[in-house]
Amino acid sequence: MLVLAFDTATAAITVALYEWTPGEGAVPRGAAEAVDRRRHTELLTPSIAQVMADAGAAPADLSAIAVGVGPGPYTGLRVGLVTAQAMGEALGVPVHGVCTLDVIASATGRDEPFAVATDARRKEVYWARYASCRARATDPAVGPAADVLDGAPEGLPVVGEGAALYPETFGDTGHEPLLPTATALAELAVARLAGLKGLPLLPPEPLYLRRPDAKEPGPRKKVTPA
Structure with a gap:
């Protein structure tokens, strides 16, 4: 089982590729991480391509995709979710969600x-x-x-x-890890897919917890003829 996992719900853009077999468990095949609050869109797709290429894997080799579903700010979070859903549909593989807070918790x-x-x-x-x-x-x-x-x-x-x-x-200290890591996300996703650890996987839907800042425009004002 080859699983691609990524998360854009925080300032971190994380990507990891893991393989799971009954005999060996979870084996890392590649990972990439960056921290940039404003470039989720620009960094995610190239990072996925690089991780896959470094591992010598093709998209058709994937068994599943796991994506962080937040909670997180609307703009960054939707980049990962839209990418995961598009890839899953194109490749015909299941897409699963993982709470981003759980990823950080698991890494502790x-x-x-x-x-x-x-x-x-x-x-x-x-x-x-x-x-x-x-x-x-x-x-x-x-x-x-x-x-x-x-x-x-x-x-x-x-x-x-x-x-x-x-x-x-x-307090001032003792708060690490600060952000979700690619390896923690992939390991948690693979463990849950294999039925070995923790809470069940989630649908690939965003945990916004509050409405986005953008609002739908109201009706146009009527113009009174002069």
Whole structure:
């Protein structure tokens, strides 16, 4: 089973190619990562092409595609989702979603409770709490940084870029990993596809959690004849 995984829900543009076999488990075939808040569209497709080429794999070799579904800002998030859906339709392979907060949580390797927070802009964070790196305890949410700790045990660790942005709430250190990585995404997707780990995969639909800034134009104003 050859799985292509990528995520554009944060400032990171991550791509990874993993192969899974019953005898060997998940084996990395290639990965690419970049951090650029404004160039998701320009960087994603070339990164996919490069990872596939470096691995000596063709699109027809893919068994599935996994894509980060956020939560994340509208513009960046939709780049990954549209790309995944277009590739899946063209290649005739299934497309699965993975919560981006779960990807960051999985990379921590933590066995004790913690929370993940990413940048939601507007002085807010996207966040969720976890019982461990394998088990999410709350649904993803968006709101002020203080919401993450509201009702939580004292001293709850918080990881992710959102935590690093608000040191007055979460402290100055101990927030790594800040962004989702290609390897964590692919490993989590492959494990879930193989039925080995954690929550089930999601539909490839965005977790926006709030409406985009853009609004549909209202009706045109009537012009009164002079």
